Amino acid sequence: MPATITSPLSAAVVGEYHATDVWRDQTIYEIVSAHATDRPNATALRSSYRNFTWFELISWVDALAADLASRGLKQGETVFVGSPNRMETVVALLSASRDGYVCCPSPHRNHTVSEIANMCERAACAAYLHEPGHGADAKGDEILTAIGKLKSLRHIYRLGSADDGVPFAGLLRPNIEGGSEPKGNPDFVTYLAFTSGSTGQPKGVMHSDNSQLVAARGITEAWSLGPDTVTCSLSPLSHNLGCGTLWTSLVCGGEFLLHDWPRGESLVDHLEAANVTYLVGVPTHAMDFLADLESRGIERYDRLESFRVSGAACPEHVSCALYDLGIPVQKGYGMTETNGHQHGRMGDSRDIVAATSGVCCDGYELGVFDPNDPDREVPIGTPGLIAGKGGSLMLGYFNDPDATALSMNAGGWFLTGDLGKLDEEGYLTLTGRRKELILRGGHNINPNLIESLALSHEAVYLAAAIPVPDSRLGERVCLAVMFEDGHSATIADILDHLADEGLSRYDMPEFWLPVSDIPLMPNGKLDKLEIQRRIRTGDLVPQALT
Template sequence: MYLNTASVTGRRDCVNNMMIDYKTFNSPELISNFRQKGYWPGKTLNDSFEEAVRNFPDKKALIQDDRVVTYKEFKRATDRLAAGLRRIGIDRGMVVSVQLPNCIEFTYLQIALARIGAIIQPIHMPFRSYEVESQLRFCEASAVVISPEYSGFNYMEMIQEIRPKLSHLRSVLTVGGRISGNDFYSIEEMCETGSSDETSAKEEQIDADDTLLLNFTSGTEGNPKGFLHTHNTIVAHSGRTAKVLGFRDTDVFLSFSPMTHTFGHIITYFSVLSGGTIVFVPKYDPAESLRLIEKEKITYMQGTPAHLIGTLNHANYVADNLKSLRMCFTGGSQVPTKLVKQLRDEIGCHVVNAYGQGENLIHTMGSTLWDTDEKMFSTVGRTMIGTEIKLVDETREKEVPLGEVGEICFRGPSLFIGYFKNPELTAQTRNEEGWFFTGDAGYLDDQGYLHLSGRKKEMINRGGTKIYPLETENLLHFHPKIDRVAVVGMPDARLGERVCAYIVTKKGQALTQEEVADYLNQHKVSRYKIPERIELIPEMPLNPTGKINKLQLTKNIADKLIEEGKWQTE
């Protein structure tokens, strides 16, 4: 089974016996350009890791609670783990699923699996039997790594329940608990007591075009897709990003995003490529985060705007205790102006806003390091060196003029090689010139800055007028009574859709639809964009990666209208 439909031939990588051409939809000219300009330097994750170990053997690499691991100890543990994985039959091209919170062992697995050429496949912690079984079956995972019990849930019972249904699942590995039984193994025991002799005896030459990561989209479209990255597409990209942002070996990294999500997953690459230190927070907690920033002198912090807002709004927040921070990396959309100003003016911290998807990591990036306030607050930045974007109309064949909304297309060396087991979808989202159609909408200004309008599928069609929710949401974020807001379309018999806003108010605040309308009118918002209904809720429904689940909100308002007799499905 092939992921490519292009006529380009070349070296093929094997993922669970499925042949994948890394040149999928990249022309020979593009690939030659990536190599000649150093965008694909031909280095694997293990190459970069070995270099960090040589340069910083006794430096702190990993910190979790009272555990401190130096780079030398990091290498010893991952050498043993790689040997242990091979000993139980895990080898090149096999998929190993990992359902763990952010922890040291997750990082060990990233390095060890990359070293033997196996593919890491993260599974979100909130997933239960239905989702986990489906994902393990789809990926044909040879092994799965879990915490036997975490946050009140018994993951071992879940795996034991679904394992008989998965003939390809050879082994279950655990972190944080010793489990006896056939084909059950402890990661800690492998790392602590194993031997690395078998690794060197069976060393293979892992290529930078080998598949490194199989991960899934957030599922906001209702149909999560498995995307594949190689060492070249993801590690080389992380190295360029680290260089652009000036990461150094004195940096101490803290990520609030789960390592099962691509944004959180790459924290390891950032740190290893710069010789820095990672501090782990298994589960986001604003009070604990504030404590760790002060204690460990965190210099670099990353997370969604919601993570950062929650931390800075906590009762324990004291700006002077966070002066070690020199950079905050966030993304997804325009960062709220208030958040940027608070980080910059109160703490003295630069803010980086990266907009992208798992498929290509970063479309564009903006920063207070180099952008004006006007650009930082109204755009999602410009493309990184070596990457390109363009905006096309609904036919996907014609570029739209500057200032006109179109679908965002991306091309560059960090683009994924294809969707796992879905060559048809790969073909639908790529063209022969190497452009990837993102499904997002926006427009470019005359300076090359991208203004994000939102997901095409989130667009509200009100009587033929297109409304992108992001613009209204960004304005309402500044309403003094509003904590969080999500704008969705609600069905309407006459117009097709109308605008509805789901709102979480700040503690103790009441809010009416009239107040919302008045506020938007004061900002001279077009009348058709103003919500015609608001729903006040105690908290936003989130998907496993921390994004607002708009599908759930859209269904909720449709169900409410049906109950009220204002809408019928037939």
């Protein structure tokens, strides 16, 4: 395996992106540097412990870049970040942009030590930023033992407490002479994200500054974001949605609020204290936000200029509840491989907000293809397999050209695996996911539809429709339900509700599984594989419906 990561894109593709101004000759670091020159004392980043100006931010980026170089790191080598949201993560990402390193912020608190070590080994980790205890089964520095013998590893930054407000306190070499000029190139790979692995071993997704900036610029322009915008991502920087939101904030030149406060503290209190105007999260974040507002008896909320709900399909009742509060809802769509290229438009009607996932940003396009013949595009309005191509697309899967090739059709369209349709105005409506379809005796059942309808029941907080094996039919549907606090319902109530909402009797659940908790993956999506694993081990036992 190579020790450095390079782009597999051809010169012709890169040249076409630049010729059409989809890609530009500016790194993310250079964007930040321009803000630091024009508005050095304006706030760029807020944590729970202090604010950082644009000048302070760029100074810390330069300091880390110099320290990495002094420890022998070269362009294309990887810098891993194993910590929760904190200032050092932002600095590491921007240092990669500055000098052409490849930053991987994927290690998430839900990952085990062995999973994080596997990522580091696969991508030849050269430097590791470590907060003790980070990881699902970590208590201290276990990851350092796990990766300590990697031949690629040059240095470990063991981070202290974030509450002193000093990034890399005592960890950077002082007085490094001859600070170099930035070496970054916006076309180089600077970001490596490992997918959540819901369908097997996580794949490493490679992006350049340019491929990440397409969506950031598109959203900034569509929603008129600017220096007065205060942005907060409820998704962590270990997830592509979190990083994409950071890039958007840096592009518009506003303030970025780190979501670094403890669980259980009021979301609304933190947002209002920072005067957040642009909020981004997954549907579960939206549900928590709505619950916080409801607990205060708030019926109208005008402090947000936009709430982007993305990362997973947003149930209609959630987006409508936000809309009815007076919050401009920006339902998005994308994936790690494509970035968050979809966005709603300002002034979208309630029906559009409820039913669609917006339109494509400039520089990227969607098509819909026949699921049984992915090379055949279907007419507008016809449901099928969603595919995309353009400047927002990944540069490829790390060290896996076969997987990269298999992800494309003959025309070079990236096949998402999601099902949906486009209308005449370019709005996307999601209808399900091809890989998640439950096959019952030859009949395809869409679990997303069942979940969406179940979530519209007032007692249901989360719902997951999963397959259970059947010797005769192959698979049958099991509905796992987590109730709202203080609420409950019988399965008869749920089935009646599904029928009233229009679910076909041929798609009805045949097993019932009330649970106290439905696990989520790091990206906020339901971890259906974990539910199925617990069923196989006997930790969860579905009840057959007669």
